[in-house]
Amino acid sequence: MRGNMENRIKDQKLSLFADRISNMHWWANQWRLILEGFAYTLFERLRTYLKKTPFERMRPSNMSLRLIKMGVVIIRNTRRIRSLMSNNYPYKTELSGLVRRLVPS
Secondary structure, rough: HHHHHHHHHHHHHHHHOOOOOOOOOOOHHHHHHHHHHEEEEEEEEHHHHHHOOOOOOOOOOHHHHHHHHHOOOOOOOOOOOOEEEOOOOOOOOHHHHHHHHHHHO
């Protein structure tokens, strides 16, 4: 349990730069830490939806590179928003499954 906790702290420090407080003002640093905490919570929530996939045990930095930072064409109509991915995107099935789990039918 302790090792798991230390791994989570290391993930937040290395992947989301939670140890970086570069402003002179206390409130700016506090706001930055709050936003990093929210980002880490978001990645942990995504990790729960990605059970039994290669993303289940990935660090937040790798998860953001492979799931969030990708080129997509977004088409917005009045009733729906569509995203068109490349056929060569290697994690297309995992991302499609994640979106199906997150968006209610």
